[in-house]
Amino acid sequence: MTGSDILDSRYSWLRLLVTLLIAMIGNVGMWAVIIIMPRVQAEFGIARADAALPYTLTMVGFALGNLVIGRVVDRFGITTAMICSALTIAFGYVLAGVSSSVVMLAAVQFVIGFGTAASFGPLIADISHWFYRRRGIAVGVAASGNYLSGAIWPILLSGILADHGWRTVYYVLAVLTVVLVVPLALMLKRRIPEAASLHAETMSRTNARSVSFSPRMLQWLLALAGVGCCVAMSMPQVHIVSLCADLGYGPTVGAEMLSLMLMGGVVSRLASGVIADRLGGVMTLLIGSTLQCIALFLYLPFDGLASLYVVSLVFGLSQGGIVPSYAIIVREYLPAKEAGARVGFVIMATIVGMAIGGWMSGWIYDLTGSYQAAFINGIAWNFLNIGIIGLILVRSRNRSGRVVPA
Structure with missing residues (x-):
């Protein structure tokens, strides 16, 4: 074969x-x-x-x-x-x-x-x-x-x-x-096989011409977007256990919510993969980031035990597909022969976002004595992500966000 x-x-x-x-x-x-x-x-x-x-x-x-x-x-x-x-x-x-x-x-x-x-x-x-x-x-x-x-x-x-x-x-x-x-x-x-690699290169070049960004600029935009979405993502993932302890529910309950969040993330990653095969990586990422932002807003008014379980599950179902979408976008728009390095660079940026966001949320908590401002900070970074991905979508000549798989 x-x-x-x-x-x-x-x-x-x-x-x-x-x-x-x-x-x-x-x-x-x-x-x-x-x-x-x-x-x-x-x-x-x-x-x-x-x-x-x-x-x-x-x-x-x-x-x-x-x-x-x-x-x-x-x-x-x-x-x-x-x-x-x-x-x-x-x-x-x-x-x-x-x-x-x-x-x-x-x-x-x-x-x-x-x-x-x-x-x-x-x-x-x-x-x-x-x-x-x-x-x-x-x-x-x-x-x-x-x-x-x-x-x-x-x-x-x-x-x-x-x-x-x-x-x-x-x-x-x-x-x-x-x-x-x-x-x-x-x-x-x-x-x-070499023939498959050459075909992928042809498709990625075709897709790259549909956006008015150079490969380097697109990669840096994706990296910045990755930092934005993962600063937002880190707030519940890193601090849900501490939040539950502060509310008097205990760390065990927080660990259960984190596990529920991760299992929801698995479902989200699989569902986002199906969506990406139909709509492309950019549109899938925009959908996931928007849903994550909505889920973050839900943490602001709800702090009851049952409601936090529900919101944590909603958050997991919203955000799980975001990071894989970056890999799909890289493969759609950037050279196939450099996929490992370019995917690695963008994924590195998302991890940096998680690290910064985890620390930043704790710092904001120390300043204010509450996680409310930390959630608002996460929402602001989420809007940065939405803005960048929206810009990439608008600047695409295709406009639909759907590309030929590379």
Whole structure:
């Protein structure tokens, strides 16, 4: 099988399944550090802010890894990138398990976050090459691996954490990462046929001519939009547990709302993929960002227990498809041969937005003593995102936002 006939084929769907499995395993690095945070704080006798330092460094490494590993994928392929990343993650888990201070743990978490990034942006960019008519749903499925990892692994690891401690959790993850990810990565060795790559390049150039922005300008606009939407997105995702604690519902209820939000995000990513296959990435992103903004407004008047559960689910259903839409837009409008680097750059910007937004919301809370102003701040950044994506849509000669899949 050669050329474009391999796209959307049985092999493409099998590759997507393998991609999803890798994503569910490889992304655990960014969730495990949250699970162990209370144990780390108790063991080292440190403040909550200090205990959060490993998570912060994890996200910094995750952001940088999406950019750097994306370039590796463009040059050497996804299998080489995934195997190297799996070994890096496993080595990081082992070093974390012998950490003697929170500073050492935080430094190691940067390495874990860097390796974990291979299972997000670079993996999404890779699978996008193997689909033509169903690229949107394929990207949505691959991106869902991140949320599924966050929903499933805390449950699987809770028993080990309770009985043997957080260090044992990391040793177990080190073994599982190598034993599971490396064989799965070897199943992705096949490279996209040259004929299919040339076809994708032709389509992306055609789409690029429909917008009056250079590829560099479009990429930077998408990055700025990514910061805007994810500053807004971070407010509920990062602070819902603290919000519930402030309201007297307790952190357990907040964790349940976060889990509900993530599961809603999985549904949203799949639904957005279907929509993107019909309307294109730009229109899908605009819809998702608008719905997210509406959901943020709902947090302002409602603080009852039942209403917060409902609003958190609505928020998850609204925002889950936003980040994958950026990958779809990059593949539609920008050079296919640079997909790994360009998707990685835009995804990095969204992660930076999450990091900035998480800190900014806490800072605003410290200033005002309430999350109300923090939600309003998120809404303002969401409007920035809507404005940029609306501009891209208006400046498109097509006007409908629907493009020929590249």
